[in-house]
Amino acid sequence: MNKIFLHLFFLFFCSVLVAQKDTISIQKLMDEAYSFEQNQPEIALKLYKQTHQLSLKANYNDGAYKSLLYSGIVYSNIGKYDSAKYYYNKTIGYSKQSKTLIGEAKGYVNLANMYQFKGDYPNAIKNYIISIKLFEKTKDSVLISQSYQNLSSVYNSFKNEKLVLFYLKKAEDYGTKLNKEQLGLLYGDIGLMLLRQEHFNDAFAYFKKSEVLSKEYKSIRLNYFTIRNFGEYYNSKNDYNTAIMYYEDALKLSDSLNDTFQKDDLLYILSGVYFNNNNISKALYYGTQALSLAKQIDSDEMLHLILKRLSTIYYKIGQNQKAYQLLEQSYNLKDSVINDDHIKQMSLLQTKFETEKKDKSIAEQQVKLKKQELDLIKSQKEKQLYFIASLGLILLSLGIWYFYRQRQKIKNKEIIALQQQQEIAKLEALIDGEEKERRRIAQELHDGLNGDLSAIKYRLSTLEESGLSAIDTENLTKVINMINESCAQVRSISHNLMPSSILDYGLIESVKEYCVKINNSDSFKIEFQTFGNYVSLSKKTETVIYRIIQELVTNILKHSKATEAMIQFNYREDELFITVEDNGIGFDKNAISKGIGHKNIQTRIDFLNAQLDVESSSAGTSYTISIDLNTVK
Incomplete structure (x- = not known):
C-alpha cells in the first residue's frame, strides 16, 4: 500500500515539474514575440499563435488568453482593426469559458480602445463600462483607473468637459496605486482638460509633474505624451514656433511608440500649427501624410478632420475645386461620425429624462398614499x-x-x-x-x-x-x-x-542598530525582520514603540535564558503588528503583571491604544503588539 502511494506521489510530482517547465518555456516564447512587435509584427503574430496552441495543450489559461490579447494589440497598433476586434472577442470568449476574470476584463478594455480609435464612441463607452465592472470584481485599482482615464478621453471627443473632468478625477482617486508611467499619463490628461478651460498655470503645473515622472521612469510612451502636451500648451498660447519644436520632437518618438492612431493624430495637429504659422507647404505636407495614414487605419473620425483641414489649405492656395471636393467628402463622413454621437447623447438624455419622470410619478403616488393614510389615522384618532x-x-x-x-x-x-x-x-x-x-x-x-x-x-x-x-x-x-x-x-x-538614531533615521533603523549592538555578544543572537511598506510616525510614537521593544528584549536577556530571539515588524494597510519571540524557558503569564518592567510596557501600550498578546511555554515566549495606525499620533 505504501509503495502504491509513493508511486502515485512520484507521478504527481513529475507532472507538476513538467507543467512548470512548459509554463516557463511558453513565457520565454511570449517575451520573444513581444520583442518583435515594433519592427517585425508579422513574426510576433506567428509566435503568439504558437504560444496560444502550446498554452492550450499545457492547460495554461494565462498564456492562452494573453496570446490572443497580445495578437489583438499588435493588429490594433498596425491599424488592422477588424483583425484586432476578432482577437479581442476571442480573448473574451476564451476567458469566459476558462473563468479567467482578468482576461475577460482586459479583452473588453482593449475592444473599447479599438472602437474609440475608429470613432465608434457608443461601443467604446459600452465596453469601457463593462471592463470597469469586471476590474472592480478583481479589485485591480490600476486597471480601474486606466479605464476611467480612457472613458474620459471618449467624452473629450464630445467636448463634454464636465464628464471628462469627472472621470479623470475618479481615475486620480487611484493615483497612489499607479506606477509612475500611468500616473504621468493621468497628470497629462488632467493638464489638457485644464488647458481647454484656459486654466493655463494649473495645466502647466500638471505637465511639469508629468515631466518629472517621465525623467524618473524612462518610458517612451510617457516621454512622447509629455513632450506633446507641452506642444499643446504653447499652441494654445499661440506661440506656434515653440509648439512646433515640441510637436516635431514628439513626432521623432512616434515610430518607437508603435501607435499608428497617435502618430496620425499628431500629423494632423502639426498640419494645423504650420497652417496657423503661415507655413502652407509644411501644412500641406503633414496633412497629406495624415490623410494617407488615416486611410490605412480606416478611422472615419480622423478622415473627416483631415479632409476638412486639407480643404482649408487648398482654398488658401487658390485651388478652389480641390478644396470643394475635399470639403464635400469631409461632410459626408461627418454625417456618419457625428450623427451617431448625437443619437447616443440624445438616448442618454432621454433615458435620464424618462428615469426622472418615472421617479417623479412614483414620488407623487407615494405622497398621495401617505395623505390617505394620514386622513385615516386622523379619523381613527377623533373616534x-x-x-x-x-x-x-x-x-x-x-x-x-x-x-x-x-x-x-x-x-x-x-x-x-x-x-x-x-x-x-x-x-x-x-x-x-x-x-x-x-x-x-x-x-x-x-x-x-x-x-x-x-x-x-x-x-x-x-x-x-x-x-x-x-x-x-x-x-x-x-x-x-x-x-x-x-x-x-x-x-x-x-x-x-x-538613541539619536530615532531622530535622525527613524524607528526601523534604530531597532536595527539596537539588534546589531546586542549581536556583539557570542551567547545571544537576535534577528530583525520587516514586511510591508514602512509608515512614518511621529518621533514621540516611534520612541514609545522603541522603548517597548527595548523593555521586552531586556526581560528576555535577564529572565528567559534564551540563546536566540526575533523582532518582526509587519505593516498591513492601516495596522502595524510587532512580534518579539525567544527560545527561552517561558514563564507563568498570571505573574507577569507584578513586575515593574511589565507595568512600564503596559503603560506605553495604553498610550498607543494598542493590544498586547502574550504566549509562553517551555519552548519560548511570543509577544504580539497590534497598533491601529489611524489612532496613533
Whole structure:
C-alpha cells in the first residue's frame, strides 16, 4: 500500500515539474514575440499563435488568453482593426469559458480602445463600462483607473468637459496605486482638460509633474505624451514656433511608440500649427501624410478632420475645386461620425429624462398614499379621543422618564470619555517626563561623567613613564584601559537612554542598530525582520514603540535564558503588528503583571491604544503588539 502511494506521489510530482517547465518555456516564447512587435509584427503574430496552441495543450489559461490579447494589440497598433476586434472577442470568449476574470476584463478594455480609435464612441463607452465592472470584481485599482482615464478621453471627443473632468478625477482617486508611467499619463490628461478651460498655470503645473515622472521612469510612451502636451500648451498660447519644436520632437518618438492612431493624430495637429504659422507647404505636407495614414487605419473620425483641414489649405492656395471636393467628402463622413454621437447623447438624455419622470410619478403616488393614510389615522384618532388622551399622558410620562434616563446615560458616557482623555493625558505626561529624564541623564553622562573620565585619562597619559617602575607603568596602562572601558560603557548607557538614531533615521533603523549592538555578544543572537511598506510616525510614537521593544528584549536577556530571539515588524494597510519571540524557558503569564518592567510596557501600550498578546511555554515566549495606525499620533 505504501509503495502504491509513493508511486502515485512520484507521478504527481513529475507532472507538476513538467507543467512548470512548459509554463516557463511558453513565457520565454511570449517575451520573444513581444520583442518583435515594433519592427517585425508579422513574426510576433506567428509566435503568439504558437504560444496560444502550446498554452492550450499545457492547460495554461494565462498564456492562452494573453496570446490572443497580445495578437489583438499588435493588429490594433498596425491599424488592422477588424483583425484586432476578432482577437479581442476571442480573448473574451476564451476567458469566459476558462473563468479567467482578468482576461475577460482586459479583452473588453482593449475592444473599447479599438472602437474609440475608429470613432465608434457608443461601443467604446459600452465596453469601457463593462471592463470597469469586471476590474472592480478583481479589485485591480490600476486597471480601474486606466479605464476611467480612457472613458474620459471618449467624452473629450464630445467636448463634454464636465464628464471628462469627472472621470479623470475618479481615475486620480487611484493615483497612489499607479506606477509612475500611468500616473504621468493621468497628470497629462488632467493638464489638457485644464488647458481647454484656459486654466493655463494649473495645466502647466500638471505637465511639469508629468515631466518629472517621465525623467524618473524612462518610458517612451510617457516621454512622447509629455513632450506633446507641452506642444499643446504653447499652441494654445499661440506661440506656434515653440509648439512646433515640441510637436516635431514628439513626432521623432512616434515610430518607437508603435501607435499608428497617435502618430496620425499628431500629423494632423502639426498640419494645423504650420497652417496657423503661415507655413502652407509644411501644412500641406503633414496633412497629406495624415490623410494617407488615416486611410490605412480606416478611422472615419480622423478622415473627416483631415479632409476638412486639407480643404482649408487648398482654398488658401487658390485651388478652389480641390478644396470643394475635399470639403464635400469631409461632410459626408461627418454625417456618419457625428450623427451617431448625437443619437447616443440624445438616448442618454432621454433615458435620464424618462428615469426622472418615472421617479417623479412614483414620488407623487407615494405622497398621495401617505395623505390617505394620514386622513385615516386622523379619523381613527377623533373616534378614540378620550382613550388616546389617557394613553398620551401615560406615554408622556414614560417619555419624560426615558428622556432623563437617556440624558443621564449621555452624561455618564461624557464623564467616561473625559476620564479616558485625562488618563491618556496622564500617560502622555508620564511618558514625556520619563523621556525628558532619560534625555537629561543621558546628557549628564555624556557631557559630565564621560568628560571627566576623558580628562582623567588625558592627565594620566601625560605622566612621564621614565620615572616610574615597571609595575607602576603596567598599573598605569591598566588604569587607562579601565577608563577607556568605562567611557565606552557610559556612551552605551547614554545611547540606550536616548538613541539619536530615532531622530535622525527613524524607528526601523534604530531597532536595527539596537539588534546589531546586542549581536556583539557570542551567547545571544537576535534577528530583525520587516514586511510591508514602512509608515512614518511621529518621533514621540516611534520612541514609545522603541522603548517597548527595548523593555521586552531586556526581560528576555535577564529572565528567559534564551540563546536566540526575533523582532518582526509587519505593516498591513492601516495596522502595524510587532512580534518579539525567544527560545527561552517561558514563564507563568498570571505573574507577569507584578513586575515593574511589565507595568512600564503596559503603560506605553495604553498610550498607543494598542493590544498586547502574550504566549509562553517551555519552548519560548511570543509577544504580539497590534497598533491601529489611524489612532496613533
